Amino acid sequence: MIWLLSITIGFLVATGAYLVMQRRLLQVILGFSLMSHAANVMIVSSGWVGDGFTPIVRKYSDVDPASYVDPLPQAMVLTAIVISFAVTAFLLVLALNVYKRIETDDMDQVRRLKG
Amino acid sequence: MNAMLPVPVILPLFTGIIVFLFRRSQRWQERISLFSLAVNLAVALSLLNATAGGEMFFHRMGLWPFPYGIILAADRLTGTMLTLAAAIVGACVVFAEGYLSKNERREVFHPLIHFQLMGIQGAFLTGDLFNLFVFFEVMLMSTYALLSFYYNLDQLEMSFKYTCLNLIASTLFLVGVSFVYAQAGTVNMADLSVKIRELGPNPLMLLTAFVFLFVFAMKAALFPMHLWLPSAHSISPTHLGAILAGVLVKVGIYAIIRCATLIFPQPFESLQPVLTVMALTTIVWGALGTLPQQSLKRILAYSTINQLGYIAFGISLLSPLGMTAAVFYIVSHALLKSSMLLGAGLTQKLTGTVNLDEMGGMMQKAPFASTFLLVGFMSLSGIPPLNGFFSKFFLLQAGFTQGAYLVTGLVVLMSLVSLYYNFTTYQRMAWGTGGGEAGTAPVSMYASVGFLASFAVIFGLGVPWVYEWSQLVAAQITRPELYIAAMRNAL
Amino acid sequence: MRSVILQTVAPIVLHLTLIFSMFLLLYGHHQPGGGFIAGLMTAVGLVLQWVAFDAEEGERRFHWPWEKFYAYGLGLSALVGVLGLLSGAYLKSSRFELHPPLIGEVEVFTAFLFDVGVYGVVVGVTMAILVNLCIPEEKPEKESVQG
Numbered sequence: 090m091i092w093l094l095s096i097t098i099g100f101l102v103a104t105g106a107y108l109v110m111q112r113r114l115l116q117v118i119l120g121f122s123l124m125s126h127a128a129n130v131m132i133v134s135s136g137w138v139g140d141g142f143t144p145i146v147r148k149y150s151d152v153d154p155a156s157y158v159d160p161l162p163q164a165m166v167l168t169a170i171v172i173s174f175a176v177t178a179f180l181l182v183l184a185l186n187v188y189k190r191i192e193t194d195d196m197d198q199v200r201r202l203k204g
Numbered sequence: 205m206n207a208m209l210p211v212p213v214i215l216p217l218f219t220g221i222i223v224f225l226f227r228r229s230q231r232w233q234e235r236i237s238l239f240s241l242a243v244n245l246a247v248a249l250s251l252l253n254a255t256a257g258g259e260m261f262f263h264r265m266g267l268w269p270f271p272y273g274i275i276l277a278a279d280r281l282t283g284t285m286l287t288l289a290a291a292i293v294g295a296c297v298v299f300a301e302g303y304l305s306k307n308e309r310r311e312v313f314h315p316l317i318h319f320q321l322m323g324i325q326g327a328f329l330t331g332d333l334f335n336l337f338v339f340f341e342v343m344l345m346s347t348y349a350l351l352s353f354y355y356n357l358d359q360l361e362m363s364f365k366y367t368c369l370n371l372i373a374s375t376l377f378l379v380g381v382s383f384v385y386a387q388a389g390t391v392n393m394a395d396l397s398v399k400i401r402e403l404g405p406n407p408l409m410l411l412t413a414f415v416f417l418f419v420f421a422m423k424a425a426l427f428p429m430h431l432w433l434p435s436a437h438s439i440s441p442t443h444l445g446a447i448l449a450g451v452l453v454k455v456g457i458y459a460i461i462r463c464a465t466l467i468f469p470q471p472f473e474s475l476q477p478v479l480t481v482m483a484l485t486t487i488v489w490g491a492l493g494t495l496p497q498q499s500l501k502r503i504l505a506y507s508t509i510n511q512l513g514y515i516a517f518g519i520s521l522l523s524p525l526g527m528t529a530a531v532f533y534i535v536s537h538a539l540l541k542s543s544m545l546l547g548a549g550l551t552q553k554l555t556g557t558v559n560l561d562e563m564g565g566m567m568q569k570a571p572f573a574s575t576f577l578l579v580g581f582m583s584l585s586g587i588p589p590l591n592g593f594f595s596k597f598f599l600l601q602a603g604f605t606q607g608a609y610l611v612t613g614l615v616v617l618m619s620l621v622s623l624y625y626n627f628t629t630y631q632r633m634a635w636g637t638g639g640g641e642a643g644t645a646p647v648s649m650y651a652s653v654g655f656l657a658s659f660a661v662i663f664g665l666g667v668p669w670v671y672e673w674s675q676l677v678a679a680q681i682t683r684p685e686l687y688i689a690a691m692r693n694a695l
Numbered sequence: 696m697r698s699v700i701l702q703t704v705a706p707i708v709l710h711l712t713l714i715f716s717m718f719l720l721l722y723g724h725h726q727p728g729g730g731f732i733a734g735l736m737t738a739v740g741l742v743l744q745w746v747a748f749d750a751e752e753g754e755r756r757f758h759w760p761w762e763k764f765y766a767y768g769l770g771l772s773a774l775v776g777v778l779g780l781l782s783g784a785y786l787k788s789s790r791f792e793l794h795p796p797l798i799g800e801v802e803v804f805t806a807f808l809f810d811v812g813v814y815g816v817v818v819g820v821t822m823a824i825l826v827n828l829c830i831p832e833e834k835p836e837k838e839s840v841q842g
Contacts, residue, residue: 128378135386210785266786
């Protein structure tokens, strides 16, 4: 299973990096969003325990605590997701405003207009 | 004192919310904002006073047991940085009151600046690597929004660039955290320090340390990642530029210091050449970058890069002596550079330009503003009675004592370049003729610039005390076992 | 792009999401749930109205002060944190057992109030982002003339 996660991370980073190198703002934003997802998956995988249970303690369960997945990275990932959500929203608003000013979201056009 | 530790985080948070709710009434917004900043400065000063004896303070958020919860910690370095941040941000807000005209998006300015302050102070206080990330993001989020303050195309583009660069850094920060967590199973700084020492040197830990160095170097604008800084300084509103140069980049430097001394002392010994090369390139790049510039703000921005290189050079010596010089440099540069950027903003307000060719004769037209800038430029270029001289002097002393002759020689050479550019800049600005008439500016602007600029003289004359304090700070941070033991005892 | 089916279903779904989000909000201390996910759930229900009708219609139906949602929510969460100082540390949660008539024993945590604050922040921020991204073309030009 950890292989699946690694491949997912690699795929997300590759796609994100490709998109970030495009000229259009929207693609750049999506690229960053994908890359931060990759980082999030990476954090989740850092608390990986073989075939761990979900870290929810039920009242009458007799599961050995050691077989739970580490919950701390999951808590951290929640924070990281919220932050990347907020930054993505901010970037979208920026891109929208750029688009409204110059009626294109091509970054090269912005530079050309600036001279 | 332990219960007071969250105050520098909570106070700006509440003020931000209240000021946001009061956004219809500018007068009340202003009053609340300034009152909160004054209280904040008082709290920071009392923390500085309390940590002076070498005692450390810890606060467990939510009373979670030791390595799991979020911990706020304060030692001498934290106290120093908090006081700097509180003083500079306070002065910048006072300045902004005069600088912004009546209806210039003030309702956004005050809440954002308080959230930014919350992020900055939280980053200084936190004793937890992941929480450092969170406070970084709080700080950066407000900075992104403040950078696009006037919403014109230049600022939108620059803010987009800055946001993208910092997003890369944030993503890498998360990657670094996952590396650390996978290896050590903790994110508490003191606990990490112990665990990493137990793990011993290994390539993965070296990579982790390098990732963190890269991330913090982005914030601190060291060589390969310095490109955002000049445009961020010159396009953004002046008071924000002053906060950027005075405090935000210092947060990056602070994080590098914490990494180098507390979290990754051994990997950083292997990374020392990398850090040294980064520092030297930054110094050279910043010094040479000033030469072709026309805008006063851009010159100051490149000079900031140059100075950050010096600070990084002090850290890269990885010794108490180097750290002392670095701390001394941080303190003097933070106050000096923010005063100079505010001074540039003052001249902009007076003459309507920051272009040096369009100024000319500022000494006659605006004697106060140019005197403040004169103090700043003299201090930057290292004229003896001012603190800029001493900060360079201690740095060179540390370099030569440790036998890094070649490297330190290069630093001396670059100081000469900085002497040259500082004087030509001031000459073009203050003497000669040309330019239009100077307007007027509110007294509060002069007061805030004068307040910050006066430290160049005060710290220059009171150099033994400041140096002794830097020595105390360095003595504490270069012995991480003190920090670890204090945290173990307290919790 | 108007779909009659979606327009008929969306208000019904809104009720369901609101109920489910309340369930998540109340459920989430020992079990999965909590302010964040409940807030997102509410926001999803509201966003669906924007999708089903258009932005103007959504604005007309739900012209709520979203910025107050997140400002007060953040304030509430931070205040609960300060209350924690009374019992030892910032953000410390206290536990109370109530015995209201007819219901029986109820466990209440101050962390629940924190979650309510988070709920407000998440709903407010999500909807504020949506509303700001949906501003019709001519509106921002009036406001942003500076610079």
